[in-house]
Amino acid sequence: MSKTDTTETERRADEAAGAQLSTAPVEDRGETAIGGPVLGVVGWIRWFWRQLTSMRVALILLFLLSLGAVPGSLIPQTSADELKVQAFKEAHTTLTPIYEKLQFFDVYSSVWFSAIYILLFVSLIGCIVPRTWQFVGQLRSRPPGAPRRLTRLPAYTTWRTEAEPEQVREAALGLLRGRRFRAHTDGDAIAAEKGYLREAGNLLFHVALIVILVAFAWGQLFKSEGGKLIVEGDGFSNTLTQYDDFKSGSQFGTEELEPFTFTLKSFDGTYEKNGPQRGTPRTFEAAVTYSQDGGAEKKAVIRVNEPLKVGESKVYLIAHGYAPVVTVKDGRGKVVFHGAVPLLPIDNNITSTGAIKVMDGYRDKNGKKEQLGFQAFFVPTFAGAGQGTMFSQFPALDFPVMALTGYHGDLRVNSGLPQNVYQLNKSKMTQFTDKSGNKLAQRLLPGETMTLPDGAGSITFEKDVKEWASFQISQQPGNGLALAGAVAAIAGLTGSLFIQRRRVWVRAVRGEDGVTVVEMAGLGRSESARLPEELADLAVTLTGQAPPAAPAPEAPEADPEAPVADPEADPEAVPEPAEEPAEDPAPSGEADK
DSSP states (O other): OOHHHHHHHHHHHHHHHHHHHOOSOOOOOSOOSTTSOOOOHHHHHHHHHHHHTSHHHHHHHHHHHHHHHHHHHHSOOTTTOHHHHHHHHHHOTTHHHHHHHTTGGGGGGSHHHHHHHHHHHHHHHHHHHHHHHHHHHHHHSOOOOOOSOGGGSSEEEEEEESSOHHHHHHHHHHHHHHTTOEEEEETTEEEEEEOTHHHHHHHHHHHHHHHHHHHHHHHHHHOEEEEEEEETTOEEESSGGGOSEEEEOTTOOGGGSOOEEEEEEEEEEEEOOSSTTTTOEEEEEEEEEEEETTOOOEEEEEETTBOEEETTEEEEEEEEEEEEEEEEEOTTSOEEEEEEOOOEEOSTTOOEEEEEEEOSSOBOTTSOBOEEEEEEEEESBOOOTTSSOOSOSSSSSSBOEEEEEEEEEOOOTTSSSOOOTTSOOGGGEEEOBOTTSOBOEEEEOTTOEEEEGGGTEEEEEEEEEEEEEEEEEEEOTTHHHHHHHHHHHHHHHHHHHHOOOEEEEEEEEEOTTSOEEEEEEEEESSOOTHHHHHHHHHHHHHHTTSOBOOOOOOOOOOOTTSOOOOTTSOGGGSOOOOOOOOOOOOOHHHHHO
């Protein structure tokens, strides 16, 4: 066989070996024409399963899951705020039917989002299980033996040494094991491998994704979340009837609510007064007292992102505002309403609006039962009369002013339809008018009173302005598991990106001249500049125990002009070498001496 045929045969063998080592899917070489192999039901099921559990499909499903969450962030969700959903539907009559068919108001419980979620879950499990068994098999097996020609590997070095081959192999085995390689002797070579944490990190990352998905599902099924607005001095008991709004998972029971109570003692809010950040909150905290399950009362301070933890529940501080104290009297001077009225902020300077409703106890000048309603507009820092604006100039209570507009009639609170406590239903209400027939509206300072016409009574803005805080009380059983999954995912991703799996072989054999020839070669799973550096470091360390031998003496080169003796000729016919020239005689002067 010629040298060309041998090279071609080796090339084909290398291609066949590379095809066996490749992880790429094997193409179906079966004929698709008439008479060729046809997939049956089991074949189609296997094909679908292989596609579903492939990494490509898992990445596509993960992208679709992220893309599907976009409408849930941009469009109001029924599970979060039904009032916002209703307002959105009223403002977008054209888009509402489309969004309802696409389930955009309930994205996270929609059929299409759940389908993506479940398919991703199955895909990850189907991808991880076989890879885990494969990885376990790799850990239990030994590193593969050395290739026949180490010179073909990307990182290679060699030297000659006077040490015995057995000594070199023993030293190499100890060196590689000391560097945390899994190594063993294979014939005349040492085979070693390192970097198994790369695949372990890859598996850890995918397992962590499953943990995060499980935590998300668990949290959605067993969570509870409710809001409560509390004025200074008022309290809250963790029962369903105490919440302003409440939502929970399908598997959550009200008996699982954590038994505790707390009272808002005071709220402290300070703001930046100068510079470009004027009005930015600097102190935002609520001082409370709480007790768990009838136990001893304790003090605590709730700040933004620093919730109060009571058992499995967390109490978050999410909003703040003002509650002016007002007193309403009828025409006979009887107090029919007295209390702090929370108003909702509409800008960063806490310009607030709301409604004051007198539902019971009021009678007009004729003794007829009636209801009163006042539309309130409050600013903690008034710009001043004649400034052309009623909006607050600063969030703190520097110059509080409240504007009131009064109505009388039926508030429709007994109609059976839910109402927003911060808005007036004016369909059955009539606005008060003064003697000139103008609609009654007045701006009040603390301590001032607006008198209603025709002896209808009065409303006084008391000098006391309380503050309120809005709290979110939640139980999220899957948060700890989700955090653990996120940390594990980051750790696994770091390992899979920065750890390189590589193999090293050391061969030591005796050469024809009796000197030991040492070969070292390395192969990484992916291209890396660190592999040659690591191999060079290993080689330098190994030469300390197997130092390079002195180079063999080179044979002298023959003189091309020298005559060559014919071995078949008569030895006597070989010309004698020329005699060396005699030394020159000494000069005459020297001879005389």
